[in-house]
Amino acid sequence: MALLATLCGCASYVPKPLQAAPAWPDDIATTTPLTVDQVVERALTHSPDVRRAERELGIAEARKYADGLLPDPQLSFSTDRPGAAGFVPAFMVGLSYEVSALIDHPAKQRGATAALEKQQFALQWTKWQVANHAYALYVTNVSLARVKAEVAQLTVHHQVADDHMRRALARGDVTRDTAVQTETAYRDSLQRLDTLEQDHLKAQQELDAMLDLQPGTHLTLATPPEAYDVPSDAVHDALAILGQRRPDLLALRAGYSEQDERYRAALLGQFPRLDIGLTRGRDTSAIYTSGIAVTVTLPLFNGNRGNIAVEKTTRESLYEEYTQRLKDAHVAVHNIVSNLDLLSHQLRNARSMELTLDQTAKQAGIAQARGDVTLPTLMDLESRLLNQRIATAKLENAALLQQVELCTLTGVSAIDHQPPQ
Template sequence: MGRGSKSGWFLGLTLLAGCTFYQPEPLVSTPTWPKGLPRLQVDPKSLPFPELAAHPFDPRDGLDMTEVATLAVVNNPDLKLVRDDLGIARAQAFDAGLLPDPQFYYSPQIPETSTPGENVIAFDVGLNYDLSALVLHHARQATADAEARKADLALLWQEWQVVGQARLLFVRIRAEEGLRDTLQESRQIAVQLQRREEGALAQGNLTVTVLSVDATVLQGIERQISDTELVLSQNRMALNALLGLAPETVLNLVGEARVPILDAAAVRAQLPTLPQRRPDLRALAAGYDAQDQRLWQAILGQFPAINFGLLKARDNNGTNYHGYAVSTNLPIFNRNRGVIAIEKATRQRLHDEYQLRINTAQQEIAQLLSDLAQLEHTLRALDENLALQTQVARQSALALQAGTVDLSANALVQETRLVKLTEKITLEQAMQEERVALETLVGGEFPYKELK
């Protein structure tokens, strides 16, 4: 093998060494979720929020609200897709940073008729490069970097949304469990009363009308319990889906659903810094930067593109030539004006969307602060009434034992207390949900008040 052949083989192997080869990745047509709670080793450094990173994750003793949020960030299926989008954006940024390759061409010209010994094979060989790619390179790189930054911030915002949804479902499940227990207590009282009234009816000491009314009350309680069980099952299934678990997984949820109370005055004082803190607003700003760079690219594109190349040629008589070639387009009709108009209109749309999102965010936060203040006022009044009803119910129970109050009168007192307790559970659930929504909308760590 000659030296030229060896050099060719070496060059070919070198080029192949830098290539990426195709590897198939077949689709899986069956569910891939774990059968039970996965044994996850959570790295606190991988969690996007300090509150989650500072909380120990140990599912062996059950999952509290923060552990549920941690598991959601680590194992949520939708977040995996958003992370894939981030990988695509980073790959596009990498691609934008690469310069285009030069173009090599070779064109042999074989004569159809020739005189022996006089004509030879002519050829053109050259090396071209698009110089306009160098002009646009920085703008394309800046565009791709801004898009990657936007994808990174979009992932952070989506993670925060998943945390909020996990907390919201935890609040609802715990509230529905408390409501179910309260309704079951009401059912026990109603069942005891119905049995006593059935005995009184058998003895002729009670009318059918009274028994029918109380039986209807019992049926209503049974229906409420059934409805609560249905909603509880639906929310547990929704939580399993959010956590990337099989639908039949039964989670042991522990601890109270208590969301820290944000300091309303601090929230209002720091609203001007919201665009610098909330990931979705920062992502919109990054998207605007990317579009601004696209507009700049379009403006640069109105200037003539220049292609430069070196060439070598030989005609059929054996005469060799060498030189260079320069080509450019003539900006007479198009001048990239359509692309510039499109990119400018798109930038204006992103500008308006960013401003609208800021306005909407502040309006939503102001509304939540107002709603929470009203809910807290209503809850304080309800607590006072419930404390009175609890005291009356305790005295009625003692009077029942002493025989100074009959079962019907005591049942009425106890049911009044349980109705107020049900109102409190529902009201507290609404307030906790509002706090979760507020914490989600402020987009991160914020000053808290002490838990009440």
């Protein structure tokens, strides 16, 4: 009956065959423009990194359950058959338990709880990185599409200028050097457009992979909200309590607590292993005996000293890792703040230059209609204006991406600059 009850409590095998072909969810509209909130929400639901972190959390929960189990008692049985007449078969039945396992069990349980907490924080940090990275990819795709449109317009402009110069060269109105310069500008704009198309395709593929979409899916993205500076007081306050709020640092703290408990359990493992059991037996003379069996491991050669050294060194390594990660986080935040200050200054100058060139090009267009300005001069001004628009768009994208990185490092939302819920 005891054996039957034990077998009934055992887990059973259930086959789970692997898929023959990949399967992608088909629950997203590719024609309706997606907002940044929709992209971030889908990334948190379908990102392979998030699913991987969730599986690791499930493994940590299973390990916590396994570490919380006590060792099973041991049942032993032996028998002897006498070789002479007049004697009965002898037997010996024993039931023993490893009492020493109860000593380090609390420390192992605390370590398993800290390990689970570490994995929970790791999942939070993964989700936070995925959310902000999805926001950055969203902005990058929209920005590249806008820059690509500007470069395409510039390419058409250079093509028109090149055709005009070819006809002027054929008439002898311009020198060959001037025509070659125009043709070179047109070829350069074509090469720039090809590079942008490659970058845009790469960004689209990365966003599709994060959203778990079938390769080749083309999403329509809405215009992202206007970026605004992260408040300096929010950055200062976040740095002051960075170790208590950023999930990756909290995960390292929990990992250090786990290792501290493992080190404590290894120290408790120095105590000799103790097994205590009860025995009941009968010899060949039909005499029954009962007794107590005690087994003690003598810590002469091992004494768990190797495990103690490993756990202690690992704890020191985690201590140094947390200290360095905290230091790197502060340095990275200060560097990004400095980069944002520089980008803000450059962006103000770029927008001012773009406004000036736009006014100059409009005045030159009016003057060219009167015959006061030549067509090559007007086309050169318009080309400079388009180049300045491209440079301004790149600076805006770089500043926004730096803001997203700053939000990731300080543990606030890249969308609304609020702390994570």
